Amino acid sequence: MKKKNDFRREPLTDTQLLMTITICIFVAMYLMAMILLGGGFLHAQQVFDMLNDNASLIIVSCGLTIVMIGGGIDISVGAVTSLVVMSCVLYLNAGGNIFVSVLIALGIGLAFGLVHGFLISYLEIQPFIVTLAGMFFARGMTTILSVNPQKAEHEGFKALRDVKIEIPWLGYTAKNGNLIPARMELGVVVAIACLILIFILLQFLRLGRNFYAMGGNQQSALMLGINVKKTRFMSYVISGLLSGISGYVFLMHTGAGNATNAAGMEMNAIASSIIGGTLLTGGVGNVIGTFFGTLTLTTIKKIVVSSGLNQPWWQSITTGGMLCFFILLQSVVLGRRAKKKKA
Amino acid sequence: MQGSSLLQMHHIEKRFPGVLALNGVDFELRKGEIHALMGENGAGKSTLIKVLTGVYQKDGGEIVVDGESVSIRSPQDAQNKGISTVYQEITLCPNLTVAENMFIGRESGAWIRQKQYEKRADELLGRLKIPARGGQQLGSCSLAVQQMVAIARAVDMKCKVLILDEPTSSLDDNEVNMLFELMRSLKKQGVGIIFVTHFLEQVYAVSDRITVLRNGELVGEYLTEELPQVELVAKMIGKELDELSSLKEVDEKKTKEQAVLYEAKGLSSTEALPFDFKIRKGEVNGFTGLLGSGRSESVRAIFGADKVTGGEVRMKGQSAKISRPIDAMKAGIGYLAEDRKRDGIIAELSVRENIILALQVLNGFFKPISRSESEAFADEYIKVLNIKTASRETPVGSLSGGNQQKVILARWLLTHPDYLILDEPTRGIDVGTKLEIQKLVLKLAEEGVSVTFISSEVEEMLRTCSRLIVMRDRHIVGELKGDELNQEQVMRTIAGGDAKNGQ
Numbered sequence: 001m002k003k004k005n006d007f008r009r010e011p012l013t014d015t016q017l018l019m020t021i022t023i024c025i026f027v028a029m030y031l032m033a034m035i036l037l038g039g040g041f042l043h044a045q046q047v048f049d050m051l052n053d054n055a056s057l058i059i060v061s062c063g064l065t066i067v068m069i070g071g072g073i074d075i076s077v078g079a080v081t082s083l084v085v086m087s088c089v090l091y092l093n094a095g096g097n098i099f100v101s102v103l104i105a106l107g108i109g110l111a112f113g114l115v116h117g118f119l120i121s122y123l124e125i126q127p128f129i130v131t132l133a134g135m136f137f138a139r140g141m142t143t144i145l146s147v148n149p150q151k152a153e154h155e156g157f158k159a160l161r162d163v164k165i166e167i168p169w170l171g172y173t174a175k176n177g178n179l180i181p182a183r184m185e186l187g188v189v190v191a192i193a194c195l196i197l198i199f200i201l202l203q204f205l206r207l208g209r210n211f212y213a214m215g216g217n218q219q220s221a222l223m224l225g226i227n228v229k230k231t232r233f234m235s236y237v238i239s240g241l242l243s244g245i246s247g248y249v250f251l252m253h254t255g256a257g258n259a260t261n262a263a264g265m266e267m268n269a270i271a272s273s274i275i276g277g278t279l280l281t282g283g284v285g286n287v288i289g290t291f292f293g294t295l296t297l298t299t300i301k302k303i304v305v306s307s308g309l310n311q312p313w314w315q316s317i318t319t320g321g322m323l324c325f326f327i328l329l330q331s332v333v334l335g336r337r338a339k340k341k342k343a
Numbered sequence: 344m345q346g347s348s349l350l351q352m353h354h355i356e357k358r359f360p361g362v363l364a365l366n367g368v369d370f371e372l373r374k375g376e377i378h379a380l381m382g383e384n385g386a387g388k389s390t391l392i393k394v395l396t397g398v399y400q401k402d403g404g405e406i407v408v409d410g411e412s413v414s415i416r417s418p419q420d421a422q423n424k425g426i427s428t429v430y431q432e433i434t435l436c437p438n439l440t441v442a443e444n445m446f447i448g449r450e451s452g453a454w455i456r457q458k459q460y461e462k463r464a465d466e467l468l469g470r471l472k473i474p475a476r477g478g479q480q481l482g483s484c485s486l487a488v489q490q491m492v493a494i495a496r497a498v499d500m501k502c503k504v505l506i507l508d509e510p511t512s513s514l515d516d517n518e519v520n521m522l523f524e525l526m527r528s529l530k531k532q533g534v535g536i537i538f539v540t541h542f543l544e545q546v547y548a549v550s551d552r553i554t555v556l557r558n559g560e561l562v563g564e565y566l567t568e569e570l571p572q573v574e575l576v577a578k579m580i581g582k583e584l585d586e587l588s589s590l591k592e593v594d595e596k597k598t599k600e601q602a603v604l605y606e607a608k609g610l611s612s613t614e615a616l617p618f619d620f621k622i623r624k625g626e627v628n629g630f631t632g633l634l635g636s637g638r639s640e641s642v643r644a645i646f647g648a649d650k651v652t653g654g655e656v657r658m659k660g661q662s663a664k665i666s667r668p669i670d671a672m673k674a675g676i677g678y679l680a681e682d683r684k685r686d687g688i689i690a691e692l693s694v695r696e697n698i699i700l701a702l703q704v705l706n707g708f709f710k711p712i713s714r715s716e717s718e719a720f721a722d723e724y725i726k727v728l729n730i731k732t733a734s735r736e737t738p739v740g741s742l743s744g745g746n747q748q749k750v751i752l753a754r755w756l757l758t759h760p761d762y763l764i765l766d767e768p769t770r771g772i773d774v775g776t777k778l779e780i781q782k783l784v785l786k787l788a789e790e791g792v793s794v795t796f797i798s799s800e801v802e803e804m805l806r807t808c809s810r811l812i813v814m815r816d817r818h819i820v821g822e823l824k825g826d827e828l829n830q831e832q833v834m835r836t837i838a839g840g841d842a843k844n845g846q
Contacts, residue, residue, distance in 0.1 A: 010476065010478040010479055010480075011479070011480075011483065013438070013440070013480040014438060014480065014482070015438070204454055204455060204457070205453055205454060205455065206450075206452065206453055206454065206455050207453070209439070209443060209447060209455055210447070210448075212436070212438060212439055213436045213439060213443075213447055213448070215438070216436035216437055216438035216439060217434075217435070217436050217437065219434065220433070220434040220435050220436050221436060221448070223418070223430075223434040224434070224435070224436070224444070224447055224448040224449075225419060225422075225447075225448030225449060226447065226448040283436065283437075283438035284438055337483075
């Protein structure tokens with residue numbers, strides 16, 4: 001038993017199990033779409049479009065995953081994203097500097113994160129209430145800044161916005177014989193970078209593991225010598241900061257600010273996290289899962305549209321159904337585990 | 344093996360508003376000994392432990408660790424001085440790996456080294472013979488192993504004094520033995536262990552020395568082998584125990600002639616295999632067997648607490664259909680659940696509201712019990728059962744375990760049941776209250792109520808029941824009464840092996 005190489009593998013942890021399920025379902029779903037619907041699904045550009053459209057959603061979902069692993073919730077992320085978009089547009093159109101505009105985005109996100117974190121962990125107010133207040137505040141501020149849509153006119157920014165990374169070998173040949181390379185926006189690179197950083201944080205850094213401990217059992221985390229208040233504070237700060245980044249990426253995608261930008265984004269982010277295997281009760285989850293959660297969510301919407309159900313409500317209905325399905329699946333899988341352990 | 348003094352507490356005093364919780368208590372722990380700390384609830388043992396671990400600050404006295412007078416300011420401080428505590432509720436994170444649970448929160452630096460943790464954890468777990476692997480998720484281990492992991496963490500923190508606060512209350516016999524093995528091996532390594540528990544048998548199985556507290560004062564320190572069990576109990580509750588051993592004498596003959604109150608044939612539920620069972624009016628019987636033998640599942644089937652899947656039930660000679668708790672209640676059956684925190688008590692509601700709950704359900708919610716009526720009921724039962732509560736409007740959650748149990752008992756007594764099922768009513772409560780509950784059971788029986796009583800302490804059942812149903816592996820394997828009701832016979836039937844004589 002004490003032999004050096006024990007080849008027996010550990011059974012998957014809850015986090016790994018739920019993540020694996022999500023990835024399998026995503027792959028199966030996508031393959032099915034390729035076979036049954038064909039068309040766009042056969043081109044690599046379909047995946048890149050999904051990434052281009054959802055880069056900012058992926059970023060806020062990462063933040064939300066952290067908060068949810070720690071046992072909390074942050075519903076302000078969509079509104080903060082929107083506020084960042086509007087602020088940056090106005091600043092840039094007033095002749096601002098691109099570098100400073102990035103700092104503004106980060107600053108707004110960070111400010112919201114700091115205030116949320118302080119109220120929630122040091123004054124011990126319910127996270128739902130605090131971030132709900134943050135959400136209304138940010139939405140209100142966005143509307144005060146400008147009721148009308150604002151298009152970014154800044155030349156330097158427009159150049160930055162139009163940067164596309166072209167990958168010819170993943171492209172396809174159009175009917176007229178031209179090769180159309182696969183295009184990826186800069187925002188996707190930012191999103192992937194955030195994803196990798198957060199993954200490293202959660203997996204290999206002390207702070208990241210403390211998030212899991214806190215979400216698993218707060219009392220225990222305290223007894224194990226973890227500074228729970230500081231850990232919780234940090235989770236909201238990171239989420240806020242990511243909302244700021246998300247805002248800038250959103251702006252790079254749309255090139256305009258609008259008071260209704262990113263409406264309902266927080267709910268999509270929560271859905272992505274849950275589908276990706278994050279438990280609302282905390283302690284279980286992973287950003288890789290969340291990434292696939294976002295893709296799953298987007299794919300199902302695309303499938304709905306490709307099947308000819310163009311009306312927007314069909315997307316909502318299928319999203320709702322998916323969410324229900326995943327929560328059920330999670331509770332069944334984890335329930336079976338608990339039963340197996342008992343026996 | 345036992346050696347020099349490791350920890351001394353001299354004349355410890357601790358005052359709370361209005362009470363002197365500890366009055367000049369002395370305590371000494373030697374190297375390599377297991378020292379049981381005994382006392383009823385409120386005797387001051389948890390206060391003493393909390394003073395030692397820095398949760399409370401002492402008001403007087405001195406603590407000496409390794410010959411040095413120290414002051415302990417916080418649990419962290421205590422750990423740094425080599426005093427670690429493992430609590431009844433497991434204070435680890437089930438979603439992390441075993442290794443992470445052993446090392447998280449202890450080291451500084453931004454990065455964690457998972458592989459190295461797992462290696463060190465595996466080494467230590469192997470050395471302590473704990474059946475777990477470092478890379479395993481803690482939640483996939485049994486409760487006993489989780490407890491052991493908590494101990495391993497303490498050991499790795501180079502603890503000299505290890506405090507085990509009620510570590511065995513949620514473990515079955517097998518797991519308890521595993522834990523004892525571990526305690527003995529730590530003892531050999533020179534760790535001093537303070538063992539707090541309610542289970543007398545366990546104290547005798549594992550401890551070297553016993554210190555008894557009562558009402559915040561030291562009664563004495565004894566060598567375990569020199570203190571008979573009956574004397575220990577006498578010292579803990581401070582009265583002679585004749586009444587304890589001779590509680591029962593009344594029933595036996597009388598109940599034989601009584602009519603059968605409840606009878607089940609082939610009753611089964613999703614959790615319980617089919618079984619036959621009957622109880623006479625005014626009889627006290629018990630289900631015994633090891634944890635998981637199906638004793639609780641069987642009585643839950645009687646009450647309809649799990650989904651009933653088959654069988655015939657007769658109540659007072661008439662066929663009855665009991666498939667849900669409300670059916671059972673209407674038929675006159677009361678059931679006090681095993682886990683009072685989960686199935687019984689609603690901690691935020693007051694004593695009064697908790698007491699009238701079952702009666703209210705029985706009456707239906709459209710016929711509310713008036714305030715004055717419910718107050719009268721509450722006052723009556725607080726008095727009858729001697730429930731120690733500040734007032735009838737105190738939230739039940741703030742009462743001690745024993746008193747919470749009495750509140751639930753009052754709830755069922757108020758419905759005037761013909762048949763009362765008590766599943767582990769005395770778990771985790773002090774000896775004095777246990778005795779009161781046992782007496783109450785017998786008094787009820789005298790008044791004609793049938794009672795089914797379940798307890799993990801065989802002795803307690805022998806004292807109260809006139810008939811014992813023994814279960815093993817979810818089957819009834821024997822029924823003991825009369826002269827067969829002694830510890831040895833019960834153990835033998837539980838363990839199986841030789842057939843009972845006369846059958």
